[in-house]
Amino acid sequence: MRECKIVSKKFEIENAHTLAVAKKHGAYASLEKLKEYSPLEIINIIQESKLRGKGGGGASAAEKWALMPQTGDKPSFLVVNCDESEPGTFKDRQIISKDPHLLLEGILLTCYAIKAKHAYIYIRGEYFQFQKILQAAIDEAYAEGLLTECDITIHRGAGAYICGEKSALLESMEGKRGHPRLKPKQKEPEWFFNNPALVNNVETIASVPFIVQNGAEVYKAFGTKQSPGTLLFAMSGHVERPGVYEAEFGTSMMEYINHFGGGIKNGKKLKAVIPGGVSCGVLTAKECENLTLDYEALRHIGSSLGTGGMIIMDEDTDMIEALKNILEFYHEESCGQCTPCREGTGWSDKLVAKILDKRGTKEDIDKLLEIADTMDGKTICVFAPSVSIVIVSFISKFRDEFEAALCVK
Ligand SMILES: Cc1cc2nc3c(=O)[nH]c(=O)nc-3n(C[C@H](O)[C@H](O)[C@H](O)COP(=O)(O)O)c2cc1C
Ligand code: SF4
Numbered sequence: 001m002r003e004c005k006i007v008s009k010k011f012e013i014e015n016a017h018t019l020a021v022a023k024k025h026g027a028y029a030s031l032e033k034l035k036e037y038s039p040l041e042i043i044n045i046i047q048e049s050k051l052r053g054k055g056g057g058g059a060s061a062a063e064k065w066a067l068m069p070q071t072g073d074k075p076s077f078l079v080v081n082c083d084e085s086e087p088g089t090f091k092d093r094q095i096i097s098k099d100p101h102l103l104l105e106g107i108l109l110t111c112y113a114i115k116a117k118h119a120y121i122y123i124r125g126e127y128f129q130f131q132k133i134l135q136a137a138i139d140e141a142y143a144e145g146l147l148t149e150c151d152i153t154i155h156r157g158a159g160a161y162i163c164g165e166k167s168a169l170l171e172s173m174e175g176k177r178g179h180p181r182l183k184p185k186q187k188e189p190e191w192f193f194n195n196p197a198l199v200n201n202v203e204t205i206a207s208v209p210f211i212v213q214n215g216a217e218v219y220k221a222f223g224t225k226q227s228p229g230t231l232l233f234a235m236s237g238h239v240e241r242p243g244v245y246e247a248e249f250g251t252s253m254m255e256y257i258n259h260f261g262g263g264i265k266n267g268k269k270l271k272a273v274i275p276g277g278v279s280c281g282v283l284t285a286k287e288c289e290n291l292t293l294d295y296e297a298l299r300h301i302g303s304s305l306g307t308g309g310m311i312i313m314d315e316d317t318d319m320i321e322a323l324k325n326i327l328e329f330y331h332e333e334s335c336g337q338c339t340p341c342r343e344g345t346g347w348s349d350k351l352v353a354k355i356l357d358k359r360g361t362k363e364d365i366d367k368l369l370e371i372a373d374t375m376d377g378k379t380i381c382v383f384a385p386s387v388s389i390v391i392v393s394f395i396s397k398f399r400d401e402f403e404a405a406l407c408v409k
Pocket of ligand 1: 058082084199
């Protein structure tokens with residue numbers, strides 16, 4: 001397998017989180033390119049590179065950047081999303097703890113391109129230790145005079161998983177502590193609509209220095225035609241060596257699991273994989289056999305690449321228990337604004353608990369599918385449709401297990 005370290009280049013270097021060591025290994029070198037390129041030219045380079053957002057949705061980074069006004073008549077902002085609370089996703093913490101200056105360099109380039117003077121890094125509350133490392137890097141960058149054109153502020157919050165952009169934005173820019181959930185009927189503050197803000201994931205921004213420094217063609221030499229570049233795939237569950245390993249898009253999933261993960265733990269057989277964080281449809285071992293890790297291949301088989309956080313399940317995994325675990329998370333995280341989501345997440349969680357407890361009936365399985373259908377496409381954000389995909393994929397692919405667990409009376 002070809003080694004490709006774009007974002008993880010300094011991960012193995014001791015003390016690369018400090019400015020001195022990071023600079024010795026090329027940190028901030030791409031800023032020289034800002035003497036050559038205008039903001040629009042930087043956006044064009046990102047456009048040519050086909051960089052896609054690495055926070056789960058895979059949207060074109062440049063298309064989002066191009067929506068930011070270049071007129072400069074209103075203050076605009078960059079918000080970097082470092083929430084990653086979705087089970088199975090733990091890649092961004094690697095960047096902020098092992099190479100925080102790469103993120104800061106990416107922020108400076110992005111702010112230059114979108115003409116933002118202030119970037120906010122929204123970080124989940126539990127990442128206290130990582131936040132300390134990131135703050136130390138920001139302090140060093142200020143002391144070194146690197147942040148003269150742009151300010152960078154960290155805001156810690158307790159779980160902005162829900163609602164993507166909206167909660168990350170609100171919590172970051174208002175500096176609220178605690179849960180950012182908007183209560184039903186609560187209005188967003190006026191600035192929310194008046195100030196343009198771009199939200200990108202940590203890894204998306206950390207990919208920018210390589211592209212600006214080396215050019216779009218060098219980036220596109222990795223990956224596939226439609227999904228160029230690399231991703232920090234995270235692997236958890238029943239593998240010998242769980243962890244975060246960068247690989248190019250288009251890599252064979254099984255090769256990845258065997259090469260980096262050392263294969264399935266204790267020589268067991270693979271049963272299923274959730275390919276990109278729990279919001280993606282589960283895959284059977286058969287579906288994984290010839291699968292490549294890229295947006296198109298995953299979409300083709302009715303799942304998605306998401307954040308690239310793979311959860312590997314061996315032959316002994318109880319799929320009902322696995323679904324119950326996921327639904328507990330969704331139930332807890334639903335912000336409650338939309339009825340299908342508010343009611344559906346709790347209700348499906350209860351029904352799966354009933355089946356797990358051997359008290360379920362065939363009607364409960366049908367009801368789960370009905371709830372999933374109600375959650376699909378009828379809500380404000382894609383949270384509920386994701387729950388729907390997960391429920392349907394588990395039941396349709398492992399229905400025999402659900403039926404075998406039903407109450408026999
Ligand atoms: C339910 C839900 C959860 C999300 N969780 C995250 C997250 O933890 N981290 C993240 O970067 N993006 C997350 N996103 C995506 C963000 O809304 C946003 O699109 C992303 O940060 C944009 O960055 P990107 O375009 O660089 O991927 C989530 C979206 C949804 C709908
Ligand atoms: S689907 Fe609706 S209720 Fe569910 S998290 Fe999104 S906005 Fe909140």
